[in-house]
Amino acid sequence: MDPQTTSQTTIAAVSAASSQAAGAAVQAVSGASQAVVHTGFALFLDKVYYFIMVPFVYISIIAMFIAIIWKIVSILSTPAPAFTLKTFPAKKHPMLAALGDTFGMPSIRKRKPLFWFFLMWFHVGILFLILGHFDLFPNIHIMPEASRDMVGAGFVGVSVTVPAFYFLFRRFKGQEKQISVPADYLLLLLLLFTFLLGDMISWGNSWTANGFVMTKADFRNYFGILSSYSFADPRTVLHGSHYHFIVLHVLLAELFMIILPFSKIVHTFFSLPLNILRRK
């Protein structure tokens, strides 16, 4: 047997053993939690948790898309500017230049390289973050099926968290402080706490003595409930005390989605059209 095969066999054996052990533990916990019948405030909390984890997910996604579409339509229904707003020298390929402005942010790179570094890090991180969440849907497989980690094994979460701290701290000094409004801080805090809770779920929950409390497979089961519209209680697939953090993470993400179309995050959609205005 070659070393690689030996290694794979060992991993398979360990994985099977831990899986069995984990399965037994989950069944025990699950059985225990099923055995508990909540009443009073605990019952109320269960209902609130359920609302956050299932119906409100759909509500916030639908609200976000409706508001974005409404916003785009309301902008498109207004008259286009009557004259060019471009700056010179004119670019040979204005569309390519606008794409470069939007995704490369050369004006920032030229003048504030550190800010640009964090912005690029953040935006690339966001892309991977979206991919990481898509990977949780049952029919999408970006990471290997057997992997216990989400995409990036926790690094993606850190990749958005660190720049978010930078974005927040830079607003506490100089002209950045003077030009900031409360919404800027609150939005960054919302993002930051969403990311921190995400870090805790995707990465931090592996820090226990026994390894992962929850694995990607558990999150995939939850996403399976959402994508199948079964309206099952996520508590049946997400066990343990980390559930509270997941609920909070999902709630903050929902709030973010709801306010996105009404916040400056609309630059996600409007950055390119604006740069086209500058170039064409």
Add this chain to the structure above:
Amino acid sequence: MLDEPTTNYLKKLFETKLNRSMKLYLDTCARCGLCVEACHVYASMPETKYTPVGRAEVIRKLFKRYFKLQGKIAPWLGETIPFDDIGMDKAYEAAFSCTGCRRCVTFCPFGIDTQQVMNIAKLLLIGVEKQPQILAMLSDMSVAKGETYIETSDSYIEALGNLEPEVEELAPTPEGRKAIPINVQDADILYVGLSGKHSIVPAAAIMNAAKENWTLSYFEAVNFAAWLGDSQKQSKIAQRIVDEATRLNVKEVVVVECGTATRIMKFMSGKHSFKVLSIVELIARYIKDGRISVDPNKFQGKLTYHDPCQLARNGGVIEEPRYIIGKLTNNFVELTPAREDNWCCGGGGGFVSLGEYDFRMKSGKVKADQVKAAKADVICTACENCHTQLTELNEHYNLGMKVESLTNLVAHALI
């Protein structure tokens, strides 16, 4: 707070400006602060109210207050402001501390155009009759001249006749033509100058040296209403020239050294049967085509060039002046930064017409420092406002330079 009818009127005025680009400008700013260092006023006087984002935020806060859900349910989130005396004072300070140079557009990662946003502030000020009266009066006079120019045309033609010897001194008049022709049907070029002879004589000499079939406009190119923020009057003022060019069936309209007038005629006055270009572009073309020649030894000393914002960054006339200067001298030094990155001189946006000497001198400090660093003997430019501002900065900061217009330099170097 202003009374309800006035508030409603201002809301309606505001709404008239909410076209596609404006909605994007008002919704998208991330307050990243990148534009802060773009503004020459802020660079000279570092106060938040003199930052592009600081100015635009005044309008954005009004927008949120009256047109956004956030302004109705949680106005504190965006620190919204109402239409009141304080709000209008802020709007005035924002609008009339911005020259509209659009340097911030090139800094902003989204390309938000503060000049356009400031046009809302200017319109609101007109709505409450707080607009600068000098600009309002000058705009009205321009509009009135468009309606009554025939009554004064004889005296204008007579005055032009008095200038003809000065044109002849610089270049001979082609046979069978007048030194300063006016009202010439089917001319190739309609030249639009300013009210002063300095804007007519050198350009006339250059066009005569090129044996051009040209005619002078009855009107001055300057558009005070653009600085006032009155788009209707701005159109009327531009339309007089469009009508004249159409009536005379000219092929091209050439605009005097005036950045704003050039930009308005080129880009903001609709589509025409004629082409619009600046006098700088025309001169460069004449030299390239061999229609005029200049003496490369006529000009002495080190020369630098100030790119007028409306002509370079906002009009695309960047290489032509350098081509012309290259024929005039080999002792040329660029300002740093130059071309589309050049600092605004601080004279645009109607500030020269408004007076505002103290503000212009203070806000022009960064320009004065930049010019001083070039260590040139002469600074030339191709915009009337820039010329005036640079002349006053030169005196105020003891820069010890001579300020020239590019057209004038060429006219005096004609061979």
